[in-house]
Amino acid sequence: MSENKMEIHHMDLKTGMTLKLKGKIDDDASGFAINLGSGPGDLALHFNPRLEENVIVCNSQNGGSWEKEHRDDHMCFRPGMEIKLTVTFEEDEFQVKLPDGHHVKFPNRGRYSHLPYCCVKGGIRVTSFKLE
Template sequence: MPEDKMEIYHMELKKGMALKLKGKINDDTSRFTIDLGQDPGNIALHFNPRFDENVIVCNSQNGGHWEQEHRDDHMCFRPGTEIKLTVTFEEDEFQVKLPDGHQVQFPNRGKCSHLPYLCVKGISLTSFKLD
């Protein structure tokens, strides 16, 4: 079964902006992923709630190599549910506002100032917006 995936390669996400995503988590998924970065091998923010482990994993990838994981055990997602997420892109960190108001922070390890790449897997998006 092919994996649902949406990719954008020429996005204008810059420091100080927010990415707002709305959609439905796929019914039959054990995890979903939101990747923001330069390209598929250089990811500044890998946001990955894992239902099978009941944890949210954040990481970054540099030249195709994963770096150290940050794990947050605040799981407020369930397969088959509608979600709204806001990712705020700051100078030194990303702030991900979860549907229940909890925030997950992850450092901007590469000190990126512009992120053209977005990949979303495991969610059927109904909207996304840059603010």
């Protein structure tokens, strides 16, 4: 299985902004993850579609410790497909708009107002990355 990784350490994502991501899921992908936070061990949002389990897991990580998982069984991702998704960063929550228009909402547990760190990894190749 392939493992791709794109990491940004000095991103300027603030509340009210949207991250737009395009990519292609690998043909042999079992899943991928989009992590947003202040650093690799402090994640405000861990967005993790698990293709083999047919579930999207969202979580946050504080000081390297995972918190309570949120699971959404609305799975619209498939190996080999090209995707577009947006992550809107609000004061109280993240709204992830999936390629089919479904929204997954996850609370901004740490009340973050600025997120400098982003990591996209797993069975996906990022083709476009934009902050608005």
